[in-house]
Amino acid sequence: MSAVKYLFILFIATELITPIVIQQRFYKKSKKLFYLLFIANAVMSVWFWILFIETKTYQGHFDTPSNVWKLTLMRGIISAVTLPRVIIIITYFVARFLKLKINWLTNTGLAVASLLFLIIANGALFGRFNVKIDSVEIKIEGLHTDLDGLRIVQTGDLHLSSFYRHKKILSEFVDKINSLSPDIIVNTGDFVAYGWREFDNFDTILLKARARYGKIAVLGNHDFGTYQPNFSEADIKDNVLNISKKIESSGYFILNDEHTIINIGNAKIGVIGVITMGSHPNIVHGNLNAALQELDTVDLKIALTHDPNHFTIAIEGKTDIDITLSGHTHGMQMGIMTKNFKWSPSKYFYPHWNGLYVSENQYHYVNRGLGTSVVMPFRIWMPPEITLITLKKNDN
Numbered sequence: 271m272s273a274v275k276y277l278f279i280l281f282i283a284t285e286l287i288t289p290i291v292i293q294q295r296f297y298k299k300s301k302k303l304f305y306l307l308f309i310a311n312a313v314m315s316v317w318f319w320i321l322f323i324e325t326k327t328y329q330g331h332f333d334t335p336s337n338v339w340k341l342t343l344m345r346g347i348i349s350a351v352t353l354p355r356v357i358i359i360i361t362y363f364v365a366r367f368l369k370l371k372i373n374w375l376t377n378t379g380l381a382v383a384s385l386l387f388l389i390i391a392n393g394a395l396f397g398r399f400n401v402k403i404d405s406v407e408i409k410i411e412g413l414h415t416d417l418d419g420l421r422i423v424q425t426g427d428l429h430l431s432s433f434y435r436h437k438k439i440l441s442e443f444v445d446k447i448n449s450l451s452p453d454i455i456v457n458t459g460d461f462v463a464y465g466w467r468e469f470d471n472f473d474t475i476l477l478k479a480r481a482r483y484g485k486i487a488v489l490g491n492h493d494f495g496t497y498q499p500n501f502s503e504a505d506i507k508d509n510v511l512n513i514s515k516k517i518e519s520s521g522y523f524i525l526n527d528e529h530t531i532i533n534i535g536n537a538k539i540g541v542i543g544v545i546t547m548g549s550h551p552n553i554v555h556g557n558l559n560a561a562l563q564e565l566d567t568v569d570l571k572i573a574l575t576h577d578p579n580h581f582t583i584a585i586e587g588k589t590d591i592d593i594t595l596s597g598h599t600h601g602m603q604m605g606i607m608t609k610n611f612k613w614s615p616s617k618y619f620y621p622h623w624n625g626l627y628v629s630e631n632q633y634h635y636v637n638r639g640l641g642t643s644v645v646m647p648f649r650i651w652m653p654p655e656i657t658l659i660t661l662k663k664n665d666n
Contacts, residue, residue, distance in 0.1 A: 284355040291362045318347045333465030338431040346647045350390040354383030393648030399439050402653045406626050408633050409664035414569040416535030417661050424657040426458035426597030427639025431468045444479045450658050455481040458597040459490025459576035463644045464498050466513035476520035483532050487522040488543040490576035496549050527556040529565050540568035546576035555580045578622040578636045586629050594634045599623045601638040604650040
């Protein structure tokens with residue numbers, strides 16, 4: 271039996287059992303609370319099954335923004351409603367099986383389920399839009415004087431369907447980027463979740479981000495239609511072509527296993543861009559050697575590569591690239607972020623999962639991204655990020 275069928279059985283089971291648990295637990299003790307919970311549960315059920323039927327019977331292009339949005343809502347309900355239901359059901363029947371006189375186990379299950387619902391709801395309604403501007407200085411020995419104080423703003427992992435009903439918020443993010451007076455803006459990939467149609471007219475919003483010396487981007491694994499069901503090789507090529515046009519109309523210069531040189535005063539920066547394809551753990555990196563080929567002598571080398579693991583695999587100690595910028599991890603959209611401590615489950619898959627890492631004279635920064643994944647349309651204590659990187663000459 272496939273995983274989808276098991277999930278379907280789980281959905282049906284929770285739909286049938288949850289009202290029974292609510293009735294047996296609350297009807298005699300508090301009819302008002304019983305009716306409140308019963309109605310709330312019914313509303314969530316109706317909402318879920320409408321979305322389920324609409325997405326399963328949808329006949330149009332899979333990456334149409336409205337379809338991706340409905341998929342996102344449905345998976346959000348699964349996280350915020352189905353999982354708490356499972357907790358309530360398990361604790362209730364375990365308590366009955368053990369014949370507990372005091373329903374502390376059931377009450378604990380209700381408390382945990384309620385807390386989980388509130389945390390996920392807060393992460394979906396507020397946490398995923400609570401953008402933080404993380405500022406970092408990178409001090410480079412022998413940095414050209416004309417590059418001292420250069421301001422690079424990094425964004426990435428937009429997954430534009432995250433903003434389908436929230437275009438005003440994305441516009442506000444762009445305003446925040448412009449308020450930083452960037453010299454260069456870079457985007458480290460994953461503009462979409464499934465395909466180019468998700469771009470909709472977001473290019474008109476992204477175009478408003480301005481940088482003194484231009485905007486540069488690379489493609490992430492989602493941009494290649496990695497998660498599009500039933501994509502043929504021809505479909506993948508067509509998707510890349512169309513999404514590239516959308517990215518370019520957003521004002522970005524795309525680097526596909528190649529480099530470009532930015533002249534700043536009498537200094538030269540070589541920006542190297544490498545594509546990323548596949549999915550974890552089978553990520554496929556582009557051709558870094560091809561991107562470096564015939565790169566003239568420059569004063570600073572910056573690499574854009576979506577997957578942070580690419581730094582340790584191919585860049586660290588193997589090239590003379592000064593700064594590498596990545597994204598991809600999202601910080602797994604949950605964890606702990608304080609001034610003095612940060613942690614995320616992401617660290618067990620990506621040793622460099624967020625922030626600045628230093629290896630000898632090579633620097634690696636990993637951005638948490640601005641959007642959310644379709645599977646987890648929320649952020650729990652792991653805010654979206656706009657990074658301001660300021661280059662400084664190290665005179666020590």
